[in-house]
Amino acid sequence: MEGRFEDTFNIPEEIVALPVKDIVIFPYMLIPLVASRSISSKAIDEALTKGRMILCLTQRDSNVEEPSSQDIYRVGTVCIIQRMRKLQDGRTRIVLQGIVKARVVEFVSENPIFKVRINIIKELPVQDFSVETEALVRTIRDNLKQMESMGKQFSQEFISLVQTINDPGRLADIIIPNLSIKIEDSQIILEEPDPIKRLKKVNEFILRENEVYQVQQRIQDRVKEEMDKSQRQYLLMEQLRAIQKELGIGGEVSDIEELRQRVLNSAMPQEAKKEIEKQLNRLESMHSDSAEASVIRNYVDWVLSLPWGIYTNDSIELREARKVLDEDHYDLERIKERILEFLSVRMMKKDHKGPILCFVGPPGVGKTSLGKSIARAMGRKFIRISLGGIRDEAEIRGHRRTYVGALPGKIIQGLKVAGSANPVFMLDEVDKIGLDYRGDPSSALLEVLDPEQNFSFVDHFIGLPFDLSRVLFIATANHPDTIPEPLKDRMEMIYLSGYTEEDKIEIANRHLIPKQITENGASDLNLSFKRSAIVEIIRYYTREAGVRSLEREISSVLRKIVREKIEKERYPSSINAVVVDKLLGVRKYNFDLKGEFDEAGIVHGLAWTPYGGEILTIESALMNGKPGLTLTGHLGDVMKESAHTALTFLRSSADRLNLNPEIFLSKEIHIHVPAGAVPKDGPSAGLAIAISLYSLLKNKPVLSDIALTGEMTIKGRVLPVGGIKEKLLAATRSGIKTVIIPDENQKDLIEIPQVILKKLTVKPVKSAIDALDIVFG
Template identity: 55%
Template sequence: TKEAKEKATSELNKLKLMSSMSAEATVVRNYVDWLLKAPWKKRSKVLKDLSQAEEVLEEDHYGLDKVKERILEYLAVQLRVKRLKGPILCLVGPPGVGKTSLGQSIARATNRKFVRMSLGGVRDEAEIRGHRRTYIGSMPGKIIQNLAKTTVRNPLFLLDEVDKMAMDFRGDPSSALLEVLDPEQNSSFADHYLEVDFDLSDVMFVCTANSLNIPAPLLDRMEVIRIPGYTEDEKLNIATRYLIPKQMKENGLRDEELSISRSAVLDVIQHYTRESGVRNLEREISKICRKVVKSQLLKPKDSEIRMTPKGIEKYLGVRRFRHGMADDNDEVGQVTGLAWTEMGGELLTIEGAVVPGKGKLIHTGQLGDVMTESIQAAMTVVRSRAAVLGIDPDFHQKFDVHIHVPEGATPKDGPSAGVGMCTALVSALTDIPVKGGIAMTGEITLRGEVLPIGGLKEKLLAAHRGGIKTVLIPHENEKDLVEIPKNIKDKLDIVPVKWIDQVLGVALQHVPVPEAKSEVGKTEADGPKKDDKSTDIVRPH
């Protein structure tokens, strides 16, 4: 640029007047070197063939239709508009779903050079903007350094693990990224070392993160694309199309030496891995390949080794997970909830118990503030409907109520277990078992209304993985079912609910019987009637 040229000329004029042995001369020479290294004008020719780009994306990744659609939209617009600002995408999803490799795939599809910068643990603002030249050994920031390596000004720049950035006394790197990722500002990015503005508007930035724990101003500048976990069918296709050929090649196995049947791969997915992505699945396939190579070298065989579900245990050991781990037995006070974590969806067991006491509400299982408040809301719902549910209205004075959410060592939080808490309480107080094979999710209000939740796809995938047959979801989340794969919807009985009464009607073995009016209005002074066989809590039989 004109500004950079003037700056370089000015520094060279200074250098002429200096002694070549002086320390300042070395600093000036380094500075001019960096000015010359920075790619001010050189661009790589961006691919404008939509069908070819689509082929590349399909070849590298299975599924992920939303992301592919967004990239193709960008390329389509680029065909019409010559000067188009690069989109700033943020791929959010659990580990092992292919966020980083998707960045490489997008670079290949658009014919851009690929550069990756990991932000995990970065806590210094100078990593982004560089150090001023007054410091000894100062250099430009990683943005300019990486662009200088690629030698072009329009690469695909992957900012990996953007949610893992930290901040300390040296500054806040996430605030420094605001300028980099703002399409309105990044045409004049100011690096502290260069001292002249650099145009980043041609760069296509793609960020990756496991969660949206990203500062709000930074999140606002990015277009978030969620990548949910894979279904069993998708994992099966990914394994047969990509992972098995890749691992066989890496372990030096020829096609005629090993064949793994689809049923064997499914057995590995169901009993040796429990994840949203495919990282552990690849490790298990690699383990099979290594053991086959070892056995071939020790006892060479002419025939091909055929891997079936029966032979898997010989190579991978005892099964680690029980597929369909949900309890099929009808239990009193035990409900299966659905949770969403950075690792994807999980099944969450919620236990409720009632013991004689003075009305204490106990909650255990490392529950966060929001979840604790959900228990209190559920308790109020039960108390306000006690008569309708056939529960002694004074139960909260005579009994201690305990809610426990295993596993005790794992911290849990969020409002979406409210419906499960309420169902567990009603079941424990009325002694009516909760049907096995049912899972539920939803926030609850004091009026007993079921409010919508997030992460529905991940939760339904977890329910399917866990062998759940029926899932109760908030009525307002019914519109999100469009995004759920058809094979998952076909295997699950999904019931949208709006009120807690509907939840209890489906989840409990039978609906609680309301107390008789005379019972509700009776005071302690009246004493029990002659034929009254009620205990402290009226339990229907």
């Protein structure tokens, strides 16, 4: 008797197991797999070192990414790894050949990979190849031929194998992977040891598949019959229209003629008119109820609704523009000057292809409203689209018309809403564009924002060039570092810093309070906000660079007053600090940090974030233990390096600073930056960390109204840092009196408002020694 296939392999009792999804592997089966999970890659690597043998077990639920022993079937197929290749994306491609079925007796380990002890499932011998068995094999072959005749595709190799194999078990194992059956059913057949019973079950599945194909065929015949009926109805309707035309009945202009008239009246280019005429001819030859007719009609409507050649007249008057900017925004003088320069050039050269302006700054400082003011000053329509979280290129360029529910991109949709081809188009949150397998939206924006290319912008849905060269694009961002470089290269960055306390008071009086009084229905209450009330809200209920939280708190005060008016008929008409405290409750923030602590090792640093400056408290502690430095507070790599640099400076300068060098060898130092859930990074805390450590080692407290910023080298030199204006604004918001900055940052003080410099004593230093002299006298 011929030896069985599995007898040629030495299969171990203990073997690596590979969980597979959405497939049941049978003996004799040759199948490629791609392993993307870590557990799968590790199992394959282990199997390659153990004779290339691996047990493939099917998962019960394919949605489970990290299966346990309870999530996989106990019966599978021992396979040999024929080929293996590592892909560039980290996945592993293998080719497996099934050898023999096996049952898991015991799970030896589950982590990091599955290792199991198995028993080989011996095929029950066929005692006698009876007439009934022969008839079953022939019936299966005939049923497969019937299935192929109804449209099921089989490979020629599979057909040849079915015709030549007489072994019932092997025949069943070869046929079942080629049928469209459920994983549970495949597993039942795999676990059946009797080859005759297994073959009978396979025959049942083949018969059921044939029944399904027959039902499908009947459905297709019915659909074809309906289509023929619709086509006949269309021809009859056309004949009816021709008869009505001859009899002079129904003389109204058809919809298609109306569309043709709109095309003639449109200022679209000839290329676009030819395309629309082509689509209208197709539409005319279709039945009005067909799916394609509605697609074409939708496309034509979109093209005709675009503002081809429609422009608003620019009414740029610099005095009026200055008046509009002053009405809408307080201060921001440097920004207003740049906008007026931009408008001046537009007045002198109508087709000026200048840079795209990008307003960069924290939330709530007026970036979006600046775009509205520019549109108002120029007499143009204003359109805003938010790019935050967009990950699909089609959001910019549109979907191709082949997709169901396709639409143009946000650019074309915005132009339709504007009704003119030269609006002010604001691209909000351009720094938050996403990127994934569907494309890169920022790359699609490159053509939109390039004056040398956007005169013929082609949306995938429209499929026709549209001139965007006269659109004034303005972008906004919180964090310029996340904007892709090619996109950033097409824009001029204009930075908006946070507002001072005086700025916020003026903005509240001029804009926020009148607006919220109207929106909250308090216009008839004759309310007045005292300066002390606004200061109270700014200092103790908000901590921000912009004014959004300030507006929310003002709205909250007004809502409570309106409620008191309705419920009690009594309300405070003059709102001062006492009234604010009563209405808003417990203060959210401390303004004056002086006296907050007097322990050695605690220092205030200054940090910059995309949302403005922040006060960063740095704490150091000394304790018995293993000598070394412990860092906590969710610190990034750069900030950790700054801490080590500060410690190295102090150790190398111990004699000069009169520090006991033995303390570094006998004590453990712990540095912590509170708000541990918030990530922190950057080099500008180096100087503050050094002062904190020195304060700890000398047991000298640092005054709580002092804050520091600056990068430090191991030799004690203090290097310049960014965000000086935002940091000084944060210092004034927190009641800091003295700020120590790098000497090379003195040039940045020119842009700091005098009202800020009057509240602070700014001390520039060149080295950490200079900073120590200022802090400790």
